[in-house]
Amino acid sequence: MMANHWPLWRRQIAAIVRLEVRKSLFHRRALILYLLALAPVLLVALLANIHPTLVRTSAVLDATGHYVRERTVVQRHGPLQDPAVAPLVFADLYNAMILRSVVFFGCVWIFMNLFRAELVDRSLHFYFLAAVRREVLVAGKFIAGLVTALTLFSMSTAGALFFYYQARGYDAAMRDIWDGHGMAQVFTYLGMTWLGCLGYGALFLTMGLFFRNPIVPALVVYGWEWLNFLLPPVLKKISIIHYLTSLSRVPLPEGGAAIVAVPTPAYISIPGLVVMTGVLLYLASRRIRSMEINYGGEA
Amino acid sequence: MTQHAPPMSASPADAASPSADSARTVVFSNVSKFYGEVLGVNGVNLTVGPGITSLVGPNGSGKTTLMNLMTGLVRPSRGRISVLGMTTDEPEQLFRQVGYCAQFDSFPRGVTARGFVTGFLEVHGFRREEADRLAGAALERVGMLAVADRKVASFSKGMRQRVRLAQAIAHQPTLLVFDEPLNGLDPMARAESIALFRALAAEGLFLIISSHILHEADMMSDRVVLLNQGYVVAEGSVQGVRAAMDDQPMQILVRCDRPAALAARIFAQELAVEARLLTLPNGDPALLVRARDADRFYLRLNSIVAEGDIALYAVAPADDDLQAVYQYLIGGQGGTA
Amino acid sequence: MGLNERRYVPYAGPTTATWSRFLVLSRYALRDVLRERLVVLLLVVSGIYPLGAALLIYARYNLGFLALLNIQSADRFLPPIGVSFFEVLLVVQGVLAFFLTLFIAPPMIARDLANNGLALYLCRPLSRFEYVIGKMTALLWLLTCTTWLPGLLLWSLQAGMAGGGWGADHLRILLGIVVGSWLWMMVLALLAFAISAWVRWKLAAKAALLGVFFIPSIFGNVIDARFATHWGRLLNLLELMRVTCGGLFGNYTAGESVVAVYSNGQAIDVVVRDIPQWSAWAVLAVLCATCVLMLSRKVRAYEAVRG
Numbered sequence: 001m002m003a004n005h006w007p008l009w010r011r012q013i014a015a016i017v018r019l020e021v022r023k024s025l026f027h028r029r030a031l032i033l034y035l036l037a038l039a040p041v042l043l044v045a046l047l048a049n050i051h052p053t054l055v056r057t058s059a060v061l062d063a064t065g066h067y068v069r070e071r072t073v074v075q076r077h078g079p080l081q082d083p084a085v086a087p088l089v090f091a092d093l094y095n096a097m098i099l100r101s102v103v104f105f106g107c108v109w110i111f112m113n114l115f116r117a118e119l120v121d122r123s124l125h126f127y128f129l130a131a132v133r134r135e136v137l138v139a140g141k142f143i144a145g146l147v148t149a150l151t152l153f154s155m156s157t158a159g160a161l162f163f164y165y166q167a168r169g170y171d172a173a174m175r176d177i178w179d180g181h182g183m184a185q186v187f188t189y190l191g192m193t194w195l196g197c198l199g200y201g202a203l204f205l206t207m208g209l210f211f212r213n214p215i216v217p218a219l220v221v222y223g224w225e226w227l228n229f230l231l232p233p234v235l236k237k238i239s240i241i242h243y244l245t246s247l248s249r250v251p252l253p254e255g256g257a258a259i260v261a262v263p264t265p266a267y268i269s270i271p272g273l274v275v276m277t278g279v280l281l282y283l284a285s286r287r288i289r290s291m292e293i294n295y296g297g298e299a
Numbered sequence: 300m301t302q303h304a305p306p307m308s309a310s311p312a313d314a315a316s317p318s319a320d321s322a323r324t325v326v327f328s329n330v331s332k333f334y335g336e337v338l339g340v341n342g343v344n345l346t347v348g349p350g351i352t353s354l355v356g357p358n359g360s361g362k363t364t365l366m367n368l369m370t371g372l373v374r375p376s377r378g379r380i381s382v383l384g385m386t387t388d389e390p391e392q393l394f395r396q397v398g399y400c401a402q403f404d405s406f407p408r409g410v411t412a413r414g415f416v417t418g419f420l421e422v423h424g425f426r427r428e429e430a431d432r433l434a435g436a437a438l439e440r441v442g443m444l445a446v447a448d449r450k451v452a453s454f455s456k457g458m459r460q461r462v463r464l465a466q467a468i469a470h471q472p473t474l475l476v477f478d479e480p481l482n483g484l485d486p487m488a489r490a491e492s493i494a495l496f497r498a499l500a501a502e503g504l505f506l507i508i509s510s511h512i513l514h515e516a517d518m519m520s521d522r523v524v525l526l527n528q529g530y531v532v533a534e535g536s537v538q539g540v541r542a543a544m545d546d547q548p549m550q551i552l553v554r555c556d557r558p559a560a561l562a563a564r565i566f567a568q569e570l571a572v573e574a575r576l577l578t579l580p581n582g583d584p585a586l587l588v589r590a591r592d593a594d595r596f597y598l599r600l601n602s603i604v605a606e607g608d609i610a611l612y613a614v615a616p617a618d619d620d621l622q623a624v625y626q627y628l629i630g631g632q633g634g635t636a
Numbered sequence: 637m638g639l640n641e642r643r644y645v646p647y648a649g650p651t652t653a654t655w656s657r658f659l660v661l662s663r664y665a666l667r668d669v670l671r672e673r674l675v676v677l678l679l680v681v682s683g684i685y686p687l688g689a690a691l692l693i694y695a696r697y698n699l700g701f702l703a704l705l706n707i708q709s710a711d712r713f714l715p716p717i718g719v720s721f722f723e724v725l726l727v728v729q730g731v732l733a734f735f736l737t738l739f740i741a742p743p744m745i746a747r748d749l750a751n752n753g754l755a756l757y758l759c760r761p762l763s764r765f766e767y768v769i770g771k772m773t774a775l776l777w778l779l780t781c782t783t784w785l786p787g788l789l790l791w792s793l794q795a796g797m798a799g800g801g802w803g804a805d806h807l808r809i810l811l812g813i814v815v816g817s818w819l820w821m822m823v824l825a826l827l828a829f830a831i832s833a834w835v836r837w838k839l840a841a842k843a844a845l846l847g848v849f850f851i852p853s854i855f856g857n858v859i860d861a862r863f864a865t866h867w868g869r870l871l872n873l874l875e876l877m878r879v880t881c882g883g884l885f886g887n888y889t890a891g892e893s894v895v896a897v898y899s900n901g902q903a904i905d906v907v908v909r910d911i912p913q914w915s916a917w918a919v920l921a922v923l924c925a926t927c928v929l930m931l932s933r934k935v936r937a938y939e940a941v942r943g
Contacts, residue, residue, distance in 0.1 A: 008424045015421030023408055029835075032844065036851070043855060047862055079862055093858060101854045105847045113840060120750065120837045122405035125372055126466070129401070130422040131394035215738070215842040216674070222850070289388075293372040294334075295403065 009139075012132050016140025017147060024110060024148040036106055037152040040097040041159035047093075048080050048167035080167035087185070090164045091250040094189060098160060099196055099244060100226065103153050107200035108218050110149050112208040114141045115288075122295045135285040142205055142281060149197040157193045161186055185249055192244050199240040199273045202280035209287045233261035240276075243269040322384035324348050325369055325474065325507070330378035332364050338529040339364035343378070345524060345531055349505040351496060353516035356526030362509035363402055365526070366478050369507070370399045383474060394423070398467035402478040404459060406451045412438060412462045413447040416469050423470050437469035438462075442491060456483035464492070468499070475499060477508045481515055493519045548572050548589035550617040551596065554579070556610040558586035564603050570596045587617060657762060661770025666777060669740050678739065679781065682732040686786035689725055690793060693717055697797040717794050719887045722809050725787060726881055730820050731874065733782045734849060740778060741828030742841035744771045749934065750836045758937040768935055772825050779824065784817030812885035820877050823920055830927035833934035849873055864895055864906045870919050879916035888913060 118124035165173035176182035207214040246263035325347040332339035340361040354362040367373040371387030420430035441461040524534040562574040573589040590596035795803030832841040852871035859868030869875040882888030890910040
């Protein structure tokens with residue numbers, strides 16, 4: 001009996017995705033998302049192509065090890081050109097800029113607005129007046145958000161990776177990609193972005209349905225995720241960022257004050273994030289099933 | 300909370316009863332809706348059958364709440380609602396047969412009229428070609444086909460109203476629910492819309508239309524449901540409701556040459572509870588009488604006139620339209636007429 | 637022909653003075669804002685740090701209180717009350733002011749614009765400028781209670797308790813507190829209003845404001861760390877405030893510092909020069925000018941159809 005519904009649900013989801021993606025990806029308001037996605041690419045491009053001049057100081061010591069004078073050396077600096085530190089530098093850039101900033105805030109914007117924006121625009125009732133299961137509506141909206149987020153932030157990640165390899169030169173980059181660990185690294189970063197969109201997306205979509213003012217819980221989540229490095233290992237596990245950073249092939253620097261926790265293996269991290277997404281979407285579906293249209297106080 | 304008399308029913312058989320054919324009716328069984336401490340509707344027992352039914356009442360009387368309840372946009376705090384034999388908790392079933400043109404004058408961002416109607420038909424589950432065909436047909440029916448590819452945001456209020464009408468009828472439902480569908484339409488468009496409603500009703504659909512413009516509801520409805528402050532105060536045909544209000548005095552306008560003398564005779568014979576001397580716009584004197592028993596009044600008026608000293612020019616019921624019924628029932632709190 | 641009696645008498649009584657009419661908007665905006673429990677909570681929270689600071693000042697000059705706490709020397713156990721003390725106060729209160737703005741400002745403007753309410757305001761004898769100033773005044777009142785007013789009270793308390801001309805000697809601190817707070821308040825108010833006017837959704841405006849506060853600062857940190865520079869601080873609103881207020885307090889010099897940078901496989905110390913004060917002022921000026929421009933473009937009485 002259930003199986004008979006699938007073609008209809010597929011069509012309905014496709015229709016919702018078409019309507020939503022048009023709004024979230026091709027509307028004037030999407031400009032803010034494009035700028036957000038472009039920012040890390042530009043920064044990595046700058047880092048790859050501009051080598052700042054550093055004024056370096058070092059102490060000159062005599063034969064007995066006593067300080068004689070200070071020496072100043074002018075040196076060209078290019079961290080992404082240096083194969084020894086480049087992976088670490090990129091991992092740090094990716095973690096700070098893409099995962100914690102672009103993906104996080106981008107998902108806040110995209111997924112919280114999937115339902116909230118319709119409430120503000122007073123157009124959610126059109127969906128509620130269609131012969132569509134509300135669960136299918138949640139699925140359609142989530143997939144639409146995911147399409148938008150994945151398109152933009154995959155491009156952001158891919159763009160940053162492109163300039164990361166460009167800094168190393170064509171031959172070195174090709175060698176690393178085809179003969180070394182480069183390809184695995186590319187897919188790991190892309191995978192982290194995808195899983196980030198999946199997890200944060202489900203979280204913020206659900207928050208958008210449960211909270212009238214979802215910015216407050218979003219701020220709490222941001223603080224929690226940002227302070228994750230200070231949390232004891234048990235609490236670290238109650239965060240999305242822990243499972244995402246666990247996937248990184250390069251250990252992500254967390255700073256001196258960090259409490260180090262053993263990374264969760266990929267065979268737990270990935271299904272764990274997928275299951276969490278499923279649970280959150282289930283909660284969202286339950287919520288929307290009993291949701292009423294009340295546009296008062298929105299906007 | 301204000302105490303209200305139980306709703307009057309013009310035809311008691313129509314009231315919610317287990318024997319009603321639920322697959323062909325909308326049944327409210329003791330439905331109440333509270334928005335926090337604010338009353339939406341209270342204790343509504345109502346059965347709406349085929350034809351055009353108008354929900355009439357002033358602003359805040361509960362018309363939109365009742366429509367939102369029957370379309371599942373809000374849930375009852377108490378009671379049960381059955382729409383064509385279905386509950387409102389299953390939109391996937393309900394909206395195959397129900398079309399709702401809500402009052403919210405808003406659309407998704409950046410859509411064209413055709414894109415809007417087609418898009419939501421696809422959400423219904425129609426295939427692209429079928430959705431295109433149905434959208435075209437619906438837009439044509441509301442007279443918007445010529446501008447179907449323009450952005451909705453560029454439309455006038457009346458045009459947007461018609462696009463919403465098209466969206467409500469496009470998937471060819473059995474029951475149409477229209478919340479103030481004539482709002483913002485110019486007189487020509489109003490007449491066209493009323494004709495459309497009549498045509499849809501003639502095709503066998505049944506329509507529930509809300510309005511606070513009484514004469515329009517009077518013109519297009521087979522039945523009216525009068526609401527005030529969240530309560531159904533009466534339902535039935537306009538005339539039927541009037542007949543059910545035997546305890547309510549009826550207004551009768553009498554044009555004669557000596558209205559004061561006529562008033563004296565009427566009071567002497569205890570035919571009226573109130574009489575007012577009027578001067579009609581053309582300057583003629585007249586008498587407005589409020590009679591509890593209209594039939595008795597007409598009968599005795601004949602004998603008064605037969606006495607020969609009062610010249611009678613015209614006698615007409617002054618309130619056999621919806622406005623008057625409305626005024627009786629809700630005591631002058633009515634909206635515009 | 638009928639006679640039309642003109643019985644209509646327009647209102648001829650007193651009206652609010654033109655110059656103070658914008659305060660009507662402020663009054664209503666303030667009333668709406670103070671209905672929100674979150675705002676009241678934030679206002680209470682913003683009083684905690686100044687209260688602690690006041691206790692600290694009191695404790696420093698009250699020997700009986702110090703004895704009660706078994707503190708032998710106030711200088712050894714309690715922080716000095718000087719420029720840094722008030723600078724830190726301003727930064728802490730500035731951050732709280734940001735969160736207060738985040739929850740107060742977007743609904744003030746976004747709601748009016750999204751619901752086509754601006755036409756209703758502007759069809760009265762009220763200009764666009766007065767509309768913005770009226771709304772902004774309500775916000776500034778609340779930010780005043782969070783920033784310079786507690787600072788001023790603490791400065792007065794310290795001056796009173798220290799005696800001996802401390803107040804006269806430390807007028808620069810007063811300047812830093814008042815001008816620095818006003819600068820921060822204006823930046824926050826303009827930024828929040830401009831974003832709200834453009835985005836028009838309360839929620840989206842809040843998210844955008846949050847993004848504008850956090851994202852550039854993260855990018856700024858990355859620029860600083862990777863390019864071994866401090867110019868990235870110009871992307872960090874809080875840093876801009878620190879630099880400008882530091883200048884106002886007379887406590888900022890664009891000195892040189894040494895940062896560790898990895899280059900060619902080894903960590904090296906690099907001399908990095910601080911950003912000059914003028915650059916922070918210039919960025920804030922450009923930011924404010926952009927916000928004013930955005931507001932003048934969007935705060936107009938036109939109807940926006942949802943669709």
